[in-house]
Amino acid sequence: MTMKNFIFLVLSVFSSVVCLGQQNHSKNTVPLKAQFITSDIPQFWAAFDSAGRAPLRSREIYDELYFNKGSYGLGIFKTAAIGTTEAFASKIEKYDKYYRSIRRNTLQVQGAIPAMRKSFQRLKELYPASVFPDVYIVMGSMGSGGRSMAEGLFIGADVNCADESSDFTNISPAFSKVLKSLTLDKMPTLVTHELIHYQQNYTDTSKNILSRAIAEGSADFVCKLITGTTANHLLHQYGKMHEKELWTQFKNELSSNDIQKWFYYPATDSRPSDLGYYIGYKITEAYYLRSKDKRKAIEEIFNISNFRSFLEKSAYGSKL
Structure with a gap:
């Protein structure tokens, strides 16, 4: 993946995909009713381990154990940010050492959810008309850190769970620097950024x-x-x-x-x-x-x- 394509998808990152003028589709206005779905993360690691034992069948394994068993949000995210299972499996293989090095961090994302909920509640205080979508935290192919779409908020744990000890083999220095800045403790900030995008309702459709x-x-x-x-x-x-x-x-x-x-x-x-x-x-x-x-x-x-x-x-x- 080129750095240009990565930055296009990751937030500032993290690149959010902003649909100017898009109306919110969800009508949930209660912060505590928003769901934070993380079930795709352990599903990914089960598939990762199986694919490691049978690399020639990695595509079939990721389909069977990850995508086919995934949440509603994973399906949306796959279409929007991952692409084909073949491409996904190839990226996982290329960055195998990196994925292994962030495994423990990705399995701790539940610990960040209270801070995310706090941000949801704070937004309600600032802007009572806020709408609160579900948040899907999934494992991608290092192509998107955060996205706000009509179906919800989508966070790539693979991009947001590195730290200084992570293995950046095969990753460019510039890309590594970005990953080091998107750590698990900063994930609530990223989710809040995407939540703000979800509120934006622009009638000016300029794309300049x-x-x-x-x-x-x-x-x-x-x-x-x-x-x-x-x-x-x-x-x-x-x-x-x-x-x-x-x-x-x-x-x-x-x-x-x-x-x-x-x-x-x-x-x-x-x-x-x-x-x-x-x-x-x-x-x-x-x-x-x-x-x-x-x-x-x-x-x-x-x-x-x-x-x-x-x-x-x-x-x-x-x-x-």
Whole structure:
């Protein structure tokens, strides 16, 4: 997998797949009724062990013991982010050492659920109209860290359970750096980011740099209001040091549909990927701070009808 494709799918990561203007399909408005499904993780490891004993039958084994026995959410995630079972089995084989090294962490994701529920409840306080989908935490093929779709929230435990001791054999240094930043203790923040995406109801269907920056950046901003942290601290470290020059570049390109410079490009040692997230965060932050009614500001952030107008009302950049 190329770093470009990885960043496209992972959140900032973690890349969320944002469907601008998509209405929420679920009607659950009670945080405690949302389910967190983790049953696919032990199912994966049963299949992993069996495939290890019979590698020539790995595709059939993963179908039989993992995908065919999986949750409703795993089926959705397979179509959206995994692809064919053949490709899945190939990725598992390529990154075998990495998967083995994160096994224990993936089997501990239940411990992160209380913090996720706390974020759900906090969002309800900030935005009473919130809708709370089910959350599926599954094992993928290192192609998606987090997704918000009509059917729910989808989290790839394979991407979010590494640590410094994990085995990054066959994984590029840049990719390894991203994985090291997406640890199990940060999973509640990622889930919160995706939960914010689930609330977004944009009637402005623009698909340019500005719209994507605000969609992603606003999810990061409200996520910080709820959790006290953002999904990708590396972006903010860089952004704080280069904010003026980033804004100068961004404002000249914000109407462009060529988003590759700001989203999903390969990270380097000198420049992190997805800096559009940071600019969108700062625009949203400026809008929120200028608003006298903070509760109303949250509602407006979730229901943007004109991204250019939102930027103008934020007055972001005027002091740069």
